[in-house]
Amino acid sequence: xxxxxxxxxxxxxxxxxxxxxxxxxxxxxxxxxxxxxxxxxxxxxxxxxxxxxxxxxxxxxxxxxxxxxxxxxxxxxxxxxxxxxxxxxxxxxxxxxxxxxxxxxxxxxxxxxxxxxxxxxxxxxxxxxxxxxxxxxxxxxxxxxxxxxxxxxxxxxxxxxxxxxxxxxxxxxxxxxxxxx
Numbered sequence: 001x002x003x004x005x006x007x008x009x010x011x012x013x014x015x016x017x018x019x020x021x022x023x024x025x026x027x028x029x030x031x032x033x034x035x036x037x038x039x040x041x042x043x044x045x046x047x048x049x050x051x052x053x054x055x056x057x058x059x060x061x062x063x064x065x066x067x068x069x070x071x072x073x074x075x076x077x078x079x080x081x082x083x084x085x086x087x088x089x090x091x092x093x094x095x096x097x098x099x100x101x102x103x104x105x106x107x108x109x110x111x112x113x114x115x116x117x118x119x120x121x122x123x124x125x126x127x128x129x130x131x132x133x134x135x136x137x138x139x140x141x142x143x144x145x146x147x148x149x150x151x152x153x154x155x156x157x158x159x160x161x162x163x164x165x166x167x168x169x170x171x172x173x174x175x176x177x178x179x180x181x
Contacts, residue, residue: 008180009041009137015176018057022147022169030069034087036061041177048124048137049094053107057087084112094122101125105141111150118145120171135179143171 019033036058044050059081060074074081091107103122108115125138146167 005045007043007045009043009177010180011037011039011041012136012176012178013037015136015174017174019172020169021172030064032062032064032070032073034058034061035063046127049096049103051092051094051105053089053091053105055089057089059085059087080112087111089118091120097121109145109150114150116145116149118143120173137177137179139173139175139177141171141173141175145169145171 021029021031034057039055042052059079062073088110093106095104101124105120105122109118120141120143123140127137147169
């Protein structure tokens with residue numbers, strides 16, 4: 001295959017998850033996912049170090065397993081999905097960390113109209129053909145952001161000290177891509 005050829009990849013939503021976790025009461029984690037997301041992903045040939053990512057996440061699709069908490073998250077204290085319906089991530093800078101499948105992906109995360117550069121640690125799972133002849137690639141992405149950098153400032157002080165919700169949010173994604181489509 002000509003390495004100069006642009007290859008399009010699409011997210012396989014049945015085998016992908018965009019998730020996060022955040023400390024609650026300073027002692028435990030609350031996990032959540034976004035149920036609706038899409039991306040345009042291109043590589044030069046099969047070289048994922050050349051990747052260009054443009055990802056959109058529906059802010060109102062957040063799901064933490066608690067309807068009241070989800071309603072609070074999509075409201076003005078957090079994502080304000082009525083005014084900012086999408087979160088987005090664009091990236092085109094990849095650094096090979098160890099020559100053995102570990103990478104750093106640098107990009108711009110936009111939440112509530114605020115854009116900040118972030119780094120995601122990436123583990124490349126490999127490329128295989130599924131039983132139907134579709135070429136698939138798999139990645140695990142992890143990172144950490146401070147939610148206040150995007151104006152997600154709501155919190156409540158605890159009587160015993162500390163706060164209800166941590167400022168640090170850990171991003172955790174399992175992404176399976178399919179060539180073409």
